[in-house]
Amino acid sequence: MSRWEPNARGRLAEAALALYGEQGFDRTTAAEIAARAGLTERTFYRHFADKREVLFHGTDMVRELLARAIADAPAGAAPMDAVGTAVEALGAVLQENPERVRLRDTVISANAELRERELTKLAGLATAMADALRGRGVPEPAASLAAETGIAVFRTAFAHWIREPHGPDLPGVVRASMDELGNAFARRTPA
Amino acid sequence: MSRWEPNARGRLAEAALALYGEQGFDRTTAAEIAARAGLTERTFYRHFADKREVLFHGTDMVRELLARAIADAPAGAAPMDAVGTAVEALGAVLQENPERVRLRDTVISANAELRERELTKLAGLATAMADALRGRGVPEPAASLAAETGIAVFRTAFAHWIREPHGPDLPGVVRASMDELGNAFARRTPA
DNA sequence: CCCCGTGATGTCAGTGACTGTCATCGCGTA
DNA sequence: TACGCGATGACAGTCACTGACATCACGGGG
Numbered sequence: 001m002s003r004w005e006p007n008a009r010g011r012l013a014e015a016a017l018a019l020y021g022e023q024g025f026d027r028t029t030a031a032e033i034a035a036r037a038g039l040t041e042r043t044f045y046r047h048f049a050d051k052r053e054v055l056f057h058g059t060d061m062v063r064e065l066l067a068r069a070i071a072d073a074p075a076g077a078a079p080m081d082a083v084g085t086a087v088e089a090l091g092a093v094l095q096e097n098p099e100r101v102r103l104r105d106t107v108i109s110a111n112a113e114l115r116e117r118e119l120t121k122l123a124g125l126a127t128a129m130a131d132a133l134r135g136r137g138v139p140e141p142a143a144s145l146a147a148e149t150g151i152a153v154f155r156t157a158f159a160h161w162i163r164e165p166h167g168p169d170l171p172g173v174v175r176a177s178m179d180e181l182g183n184a185f186a187r188r189t190p191a
Numbered sequence: 192m193s194r195w196e197p198n199a200r201g202r203l204a205e206a207a208l209a210l211y212g213e214q215g216f217d218r219t220t221a222a223e224i225a226a227r228a229g230l231t232e233r234t235f236y237r238h239f240a241d242k243r244e245v246l247f248h249g250t251d252m253v254r255e256l257l258a259r260a261i262a263d264a265p266a267g268a269a270p271m272d273a274v275g276t277a278v279e280a281l282g283a284v285l286q287e288n289p290e291r292v293r294l295r296d297t298v299i300s301a302n303a304e305l306r307e308r309e310l311t312k313l314a315g316l317a318t319a320m321a322d323a324l325r326g327r328g329v330p331e332p333a334a335s336l337a338a339e340t341g342i343a344v345f346r347t348a349f350a351h352w353i354r355e356p357h358g359p360d361l362p363g364v365v366r367a368s369m370d371e372l373g374n375a376f377a378r379r380t381p382a
Numbered sequence: 383c384c385c386c387g388t389g390a391t392g393t394c395a396g397t398g399a400c401t402g403t404c405a406t407c408g409c410g411t412a
Numbered sequence: 413t414a415c416g417c418g419a420t421g422a423c424a425g426t427c428a429c430t431g432a433c434a435t436c437a438c439g440g441g442g
Contacts, residue, residue, distance in 0.1 A: 029398065043420055045400065078378045119310040144347045145372050152339035160332050181336050185376040187269045220427065234391055236429060
């Protein structure tokens with residue numbers, strides 16, 4: 001593994017996930033990760049802002065997926081419908097690699113700092129969806145409200161999906177959760 | 192300010208908020224905070240787990256407030272109604288000290304690490320509300336769904352309230368947001 | 383009035399995350 | 413072949429945070 005081996009970033013990400021899984025996040029040093037990737041600690045920090053970020057570099061893709069799903073929703077779709085379609089699509093993408101998603105979740109769930117970063121990423125996804133909704137003409141605060149709620153639904157559905165390894169597919173759980181929340185509002189005292 | 196001056200924790204918290212506000216979170220060292228409080232860096236870390244936590248020690252009180260509000264809701268109240276009452280009550284508490292709440296928000300908003308910690312605290316509040324709902328007999332996933340949604344509504348309402356210094360009271364904004372989300376679900380395509 | 387246990391604090395010496403700076407390397411290009 | 417450029421290495425430094433041990437103030441028991 002010489003100095004100019006290709007795909008340094010990918011090697012670092014793979015080494016990090018492996019080490020975090022084997023010995024835990026806080027018992028893994030950046031130097032260790034770099035060494036396994038055949039690089040130095042300094043180079044690790046040239047590719048990733050910090051030790052946690054290495055687990056979250058897929059977020060940009062997800063953000064674009066959600067934004068596109070909302071932009072592409074039928075012209076007449078209500079905001080909550082557009083959001084529902086988007087988070088379902090995200091569920092479908094994750095469903096493609098259940099093992100990897102579960103491994104990643106195990107690593108993240110085991111560490112408070114990683115859970116914090118995950119929440120930040122999810123909040124960023126809500127912001128992106130709100131932007132996309134505004135792009136469709138949805139005004140504030142309806143746009144943010146729908147987007148934040150969509151993330152809340154996804155979080156709940158994801159937790160349920162993780163807890164039930166033999167339950168239904170993630171997109172199905174997401175859809176069911178969204179419907180159940182609709183029912184909960186229907187049962188609410190009329191304003 | 193001698194070694195045994197009373198209320199060390201309070202002095203540290205006050206010094207930290209002041210310094211974070213004056214010169215920013217990351218240009219403030221723990222030693223600096225301790226010095227202003229007449230203590231040492233080591234003592235700072237005996238009172239707070241890390242540099243951020245000093246801004247969040249009120250969270251326990253808030254968690255109990257929300258849990259109590261949900262436990263005390265009328266027996267027949269729907270879950271989303273109980274959650275609505277709770278987050279409105281939280282809004283009322285914050286409305287009591289608008290200046291301090293706004294200063295704290297300014298400090299937190301200015302720094303990514305602090306925003307991360309804030310999200311963690313909010314997620315903790317959602318968990319507490321979900322627990323309280325389950326204590327009322329609400330099953331999963333309805334309990335988590337309602338709790339997470341309540342926090343999403345509160346987040347949105349709070350952001351709006353901060354953005355509009357001359358708008359309505361925070362509890363009013365919270366209530367209006369909750370109603371608006373109900374309307375959004377009513378407009379959704381029937382499942 | 384002294385002794386002593388108990389917390390809270392001080393002191394000191396780490397580890398490790400992260401950053402700034404400059405040297406070096408491999409590769410394409412004029 | 414010389415040169416420029418982007419990626420990497422080497423190194424020193426700051427600071428968050430921790431463990432271990434000494435020290436201080438205050439209370440109760442003798």
